[in-house]
Amino acid sequence: MKIAILSRNRQLYSTRRLIEAAEARGHEVRVLDVLRCYMNITSHRPSIHYRGEELETFDVVIPRIGASVTFYGTSVLRQFEMMGTFPLNESVAIARSRDKLRALQLLSRRGIGLPVTGFANKPDDIQDLIKMVGGAPLVIKLLQGTQGIGVVLAETRKAAESVIESFLGLNASVLVQEYIKEAGGADIRCFVIGDRVVASMKRQAREGEFRSNIHRGGSASLIKITPEERSTAVRAAQTMGLNVCGVDILRSNHGPVVMEVNSSPGLEGIETVTSKDVSGQIITWLEKHHKYGKTRTKGTG
Ligand code: ADP
Ligand code: MG
Numbered sequence: 001m002k003i004a005i006l007s008r009n010r011q012l013y014s015t016r017r018l019i020e021a022a023e024a025r026g027h028e029v030r031v032l033d034v035l036r037c038y039m040n041i042t043s044h045r046p047s048i049h050y051r052g053e054e055l056e057t058f059d060v061v062i063p064r065i066g067a068s069v070t071f072y073g074t075s076v077l078r079q080f081e082m083m084g085t086f087p088l089n090e091s092v093a094i095a096r097s098r099d100k101l102r103a104l105q106l107l108s109r110r111g112i113g114l115p116v117t118g119f120a121n122k123p124d125d126i127q128d129l130i131k132m133v134g135g136a137p138l139v140i141k142l143l144q145g146t147q148g149i150g151v152v153l154a155e156t157r158k159a160a161e162s163v164i165e166s167f168l169g170l171n172a173s174v175l176v177q178e179y180i181k182e183a184g185g186a187d188i189r190c191f192v193i194g195d196r197v198v199a200s201m202k203r204q205a206r207e208g209e210f211r212s213n214i215h216r217g218g219s220a221s222l223i224k225i226t227p228e229e230r231s232t233a234v235r236a237a238q239t240m241g242l243n244v245c246g247v248d249i250l251r252s253n254h255g256p257v258v259m260e261v262n263s264s265p266g267l268e269g270i271e272t273v274t275s276k277d278v279s280g281q282i283i284t285w286l287e288k289h290h291k292y293g294k295t296r297t298k299g300t301g
Helices: 013-024 067-082 091-098 100-109 126-132 157-169 227-240 268-274 278-289
Strands: 002-006 028-032 060-063 117-120 138-142 151-154 174-178 186-193 196-204 219-222 244-252 255-262
Touching: 002 013, 002 067, 013 028, 013 268, 013 278, 060 067, 060 278, 067 091, 091 100, 091 227, 091 255, 100 174, 100 227, 100 255, 117 126, 126 157, 138 157, 151 157, 157 174, 186 227, 186 268, 186 278, 196 227, 196 268, 196 278, 219 268, 227 244, 227 255, 268 278
Parallel strands: 002 028, 002 060
Antiparallel strands: 117 174, 138 151, 138 174, 186 196, 186 244, 196 219, 244 255
């Protein structure tokens, strides 16, 4: 296969491992900085230009699009799709999962376990919003946050009210969510490829912190997941339409609940903790499933 990897930095662990895994299997790989790609969108023959030249055609494109470049990145990916290149994850599926609210709405429609969640832009009645999701303690999240930044635990109703008020005062949209205390500061990252969880790990928040993000000092370890957690992760991936993703699950009293679905899951943590060749499995999956012009949502937005 001729593979394009959309990544801003070829030195990143995930990018390096994907290049290694692909080349080891005899594939040709080119890394492209998505922000350097530009296109003529009115042309009848879709193409992409890169640093002054027209790009050759690729069989497969692996998007590793950072949260800060979702909008432009998914537009470039869509152009690849229009040219018939098979994407590891489709542009529409990535956009869907990046919008936390849209993702939760789609997951809830499929009956997938979720923390009780409310959403507001400018509620006239913050107290009613808090009551609606079961009262304090509550987790309040900025819609655009990543790596645990913008996620706050409000222990009391008073604290919840003032945090929500200040976020809304800054014109930020917020999610207000039931606090899953019984998870004990731990969550489970399930790495899904196709219709299987190929690896999973537990992330534990450091002492005195409820957010398990590695960037917030959390630590990762091996975990054995239950069949229910496994099927929840696979159903969440399918609902988002993602072939490869990281599904983050909390163990709650009412079963596994999905917190978020990550369309560009990092490989370093999961490969280190599990000693599994996840990168190799991604390439093997592509060998089996890639097909010219097989983007399901092609042309439908
Ligand atoms: P981000 O996108 O910034 O990673 P998350 O929604 O994943 O935001 O939240 C960050 C961390 O906070 C999670 O990994 C989890 O450990 C903790 N967390 C988030 N929501 C809840 C919740 N409803 N109950 C308990 N812990 C939570
Ligand atoms: Mg997270």
